[in-house]
Amino acid sequence: MTVVERPTLAEVGASVPRKDGREKLSGQAQYVGDMEVAGMLHGKILRSPTAHAKITSIDTSAAQEMEGVAAVLTGDDLQDIEPYYGHAIKDRPIVALDRVRFAGEPVAAVAAVNEATAEAAMRAIEVEYEELPVLGTLEQALAADAQRLHDRRPKIGLFHGLGDLGEQQGNVCYRHTISAGDIDRVRKEAAITVEGTYTFPAVYQYAMETHATIAHYHGDGVTLWANCQHPFLVQAEIADLFGLQVGSVRIMVPYLGGGFGSKSYTKMEPLTVALARKAGRPVRIVNRVEESMVTTRRHGMRCWMRTTAGADGTLLTREVHFWLDTGAYADNGPRVTATAADAAPGPYRFEAADVQGYCVYCNTPPSGSYRAFGATHLQWIGESQVDEVARRAGLDPVRLRRRCLAVPGEPVRPDGTGKPLDADLVGDVEQAAAAVGWDEPRRPWRGRGVSVGLLAAGAHPVSRASVRLSSDGSVDVYVGTTELGQGPRTVMAQIAAEELGVSSGLVHVHGADTRFTPYDRSTGASRSTTVAGLAVKRAADAVAQRLRETAGEVWDVDPTLVDLVDGHAVFSGEEITFPDLIAKRFGFRGGEIIEGGEVRPTGGDTGSYAEGPHFWEVCVAGAEVEVDPDTGIIDVLRTATIADVGKAINPQLIERQDEGATLQGVGNALFEEMRLVDGLVTNDNLLEYRVPRVADLPKRMRSIIVENEDGPGPYGAKGCGEGAFAAVPAAIVCALADAGVPMQELPLTPERVWRRIQELSKSTP
Amino acid sequence: MDLTLTVNGRELRAEVEPHELLLDFLRDRLGLTGAKRSCDVQVCGTCTVLVDGAPVSACSYLAADAHQKEVLTIEGFAQMQEFERFEDAFLRHAALQCGYCTPGLLLTIKSLRDNGELSNEAEIRHGLDGNLCRCTGYRSILEAARELAA
Structure with a gap:
């Protein structure tokens, strides 16, 4: 008998091909919009054409009489429930009740036998509005005499996670402050002061699959098929909203056609449930692109920042005031504000800092999560000020960073709260710089930049998972993480396979069904591998323990001496297959071993969530750009991103994810912008809202993996895939400034850049 | 009609x-x-x-x-024999993530290939410029397409 020698970590660290690959390539993978259930109706939403108005009347009679129409829903149908939702602040009615607050807000909805009938009936609904002044910009919403957009005292949502949200003042729905040191005293010592105001545009996530939900409201509760990133949070919100028990709300999540945050928390589900409740039949609502664009987006922002330093460039103080346009309803605005505040100082040793973040209601479409939110908003501003300090001090920007960046173990937040630094940022920056040719000779109108930042990641570390070993030796993993392209079905299989000593080919990872899948807090904040992956590892390890125990009984040996190798229990030259072991355990060819794993904020080796965040996601990139002074067109010559992941469980998937983040970063930096005029999105289609194409690829793009095994996740892993997004626009802005064109407004459109070049050439004769 | x-x-x-x-x-x-x-x-x-x-x-x-x-x-x-090569190239290069754009991309590449329009890098880039992918950043897709062109 030969015993197979198994290398340590056979599965973990291997670029295993995607387990969902064949299903997706062959067109068999199902998304919500591909699914039908028996008796299903199609829903269409009547949306407000105006950004702010009183609803004076709604006449649905013509729509209701149309053949094929099963139900027409308005606010009148919601009188038996408290119809406000919102995971952070319960400020949003399922449909507008007496007032619309943004253009595109649902006012009524129709369920009919097909989409065309539903659309025709929707158009037959007559609504009269009395226009109100539109607060379409931050300035308008923050004016002293601005009307308050929300009169009722808002109730706190189930999942804001930010402690006491405090009193709302005017249209400021949330405020986040970080303050440390005697800023006025320290600033007096400064020899260098860099100060400016900056703007960041509203951006559309453009997950190619739009929001889609099928809801069936029946005697036992509600069944939903939804393309949501956080099924368990949606389940709790739907139960709360409709007065149901959590367990009677069942949500199934198939594949998602991208998310990037746009499908986080609750989106179209309450309206679909309300419509299905009225219709008494299942209803499917699939948004069109223009509808998803007004369902959620990235916050536009205005920011004032001042950084000071000593004559030698040593950083002294930073002050940041920023205002985020969260739209008509808070959505995830409070969390975005908190995360932006965390990113505002940057991971530097400042002697004093003061950050004031404001989340502001406007008559614009609601803003929520988009990949690396907060950090993407602030990093380009902070890093361009650091570079300006370096220029004035006559220092190389990489050298300044080497001197002033925090080192592992030092506090990240200026006030010393939260998790200390858990990454080698200096090493990361040096690698990024080298990869974009930092020390190569400079040419006119070309520049290089590096950027470094941190993103508070992990969200609330609560995940459960279960692992089942069937009698034939195949393995199922039940974990609530949503597969939206980032690859958890592959990575979770690798983790389970590693612990059990089987090939990942035998492991199957399933989409969430809240009725059977163990609880997982959410899919976002780069937490799946780190948090849910640890729950999978623990569950698989528990199954492995049962296998060892059974083998120990069979051979009458100490179970801890039994190895699990290639689908066999092995001890001292003896081996037995897993199926034979299970047959011995149960005395017949059946049964199974199923165990759970848990991650929670306290206890075990996960640290304390009270420290928050669970880990700091590293946001480091370098870029080299060339600008054409005659046109303002920017050519991105080189990018390098650092995936400081602790341990790369599947290196190829990490590289690929960061390549995608790089291109989204290029789009956000160079041309992506939702143009809002009086609260109306004037480019609400893919003809006028441009997303990156093949032609927009940087000439050279590198994704570098750093493995220091310093994460809280399985095998020392920590999350990735978002950091590069925050870092790339910042590196591009820094590179453009290095080329001679400092910019304070994104995106860097040719016109804006050209105008800036004209201004600069006038001011420097 | x-x-x-x-x-x-x-x-x-x-x-x-x-x-x-x-x-x-x-x-x-x-x-x-x-x-x-x-x-x-x-x-x-x-x-x-x-x-x-x-x-x-x-x-x-x-x-x-x-x-x-x-x-x-x-x-x-997906039922045709040549599909295996496409599947293999896309899997090996991890040229898909969410998978939503993938069927359209595969058919576009097949058409370009059948019509002899994948013969050099410029043609590949031009040919794929009408298919958006929000996840991958395109590099992996270009790598797979180059391999299929050969």
Whole structure:
């Protein structure tokens, strides 16, 4: 008998091909919009054409009489429930009740036998509005005499996670402050002061699959098929909203056609449930692109920042005031504000800092999560000020960073709260710089930049998972993480396979069904591998323990001496297959071993969530750009991103994810912008809202993996895939400034850049 | 109006509305959901199917215009022997993530390849510029396409 020698970590660290690959390539993978259930109706939403108005009347009679129409829903149908939702602040009615607050807000909805009938009936609904002044910009919403957009005292949502949200003042729905040191005293010592105001545009996530939900409201509760990133949070919100028990709300999540945050928390589900409740039949609502664009987006922002330093460039103080346009309803605005505040100082040793973040209601479409939110908003501003300090001090920007960046173990937040630094940022920056040719000779109108930042990641570390070993030796993993392209079905299989000593080919990872899948807090904040992956590892390890125990009984040996190798229990030259072991355990060819794993904020080796965040996601990139002074067109010559992941469980998937983040970063930096005029999105289609194409690829793009095994996740892993997004626009802005064109407004459109070049050439004769 | 066409090698007759889109015909009538809907304005390419071997955006193409033509969707392509090479290249390069744009991309590459329009880097980049992918950053897709071109 030969015993197979198994290398340590056979599965973990291997670029295993995607387990969902064949299903997706062959067109068999199902998304919500591909699914039908028996008796299903199609829903269409009547949306407000105006950004702010009183609803004076709604006449649905013509729509209701149309053949094929099963139900027409308005606010009148919601009188038996408290119809406000919102995971952070319960400020949003399922449909507008007496007032619309943004253009595109649902006012009524129709369920009919097909989409065309539903659309025709929707158009037959007559609504009269009395226009109100539109607060379409931050300035308008923050004016002293601005009307308050929300009169009722808002109730706190189930999942804001930010402690006491405090009193709302005017249209400021949330405020986040970080303050440390005697800023006025320290600033007096400064020899260098860099100060400016900056703007960041509203951006559309453009997950190619739009929001889609099928809801069936029946005697036992509600069944939903939804393309949501956080099924368990949606389940709790739907139960709360409709007065149901959590367990009677069942949500199934198939594949998602991208998310990037746009499908986080609750989106179209309450309206679909309300419509299905009225219709008494299942209803499917699939948004069109223009509808998803007004369902959620990235916050536009205005920011004032001042950084000071000593004559030698040593950083002294930073002050940041920023205002985020969260739209008509808070959505995830409070969390975005908190995360932006965390990113505002940057991971530097400042002697004093003061950050004031404001989340502001406007008559614009609601803003929520988009990949690396907060950090993407602030990093380009902070890093361009650091570079300006370096220029004035006559220092190389990489050298300044080497001197002033925090080192592992030092506090990240200026006030010393939260998790200390858990990454080698200096090493990361040096690698990024080298990869974009930092020390190569400079040419006119070309520049290089590096950027470094941190993103508070992990969200609330609560995940459960279960692992089942069937009698034939195949393995199922039940974990609530949503597969939206980032690859958890592959990575979770690798983790389970590693612990059990089987090939990942035998492991199957399933989409969430809240009725059977163990609880997982959410899919976002780069937490799946780190948090849910640890729950999978623990569950698989528990199954492995049962296998060892059974083998120990069979051979009458100490179970801890039994190895699990290639689908066999092995001890001292003896081996037995897993199926034979299970047959011995149960005395017949059946049964199974199923165990759970848990991650929670306290206890075990996960640290304390009270420290928050669970880990700091590293946001480091370098870029080299060339600008054409005659046109303002920017050519991105080189990018390098650092995936400081602790341990790369599947290196190829990490590289690929960061390549995608790089291109989204290029789009956000160079041309992506939702143009809002009086609260109306004037480019609400893919003809006028441009997303990156093949032609927009940087000439050279590198994704570098750093493995220091310093994460809280399985095998020392920590999350990735978002950091590069925050870092790339910042590196591009820094590179453009290095080329001679400092910019304070994104995106860097040719016109804006050209105008800036004209201004600069006038001011420097 | 009466429509006669071949879908994935099978001849079909159907009564369609003059304004019925090919995408709706394929998805709703035939249950061929591999072609996806996204932008609706012929920009994203995720609804791409082949009509007489040429890629069209089924979201902006009338079903009636496919009269007496041959339509190939991902479901049909996946049954063809050459599909294995495409599958292998895309898997090895991890040239897909969420998978939503993938069927349209595969059919576009097949068409370019069949028509000899993948012979150099410029052609590959030009040929794929009409298919959006929000996840991958395109590099992996270009790598797979180069391999399939060879």
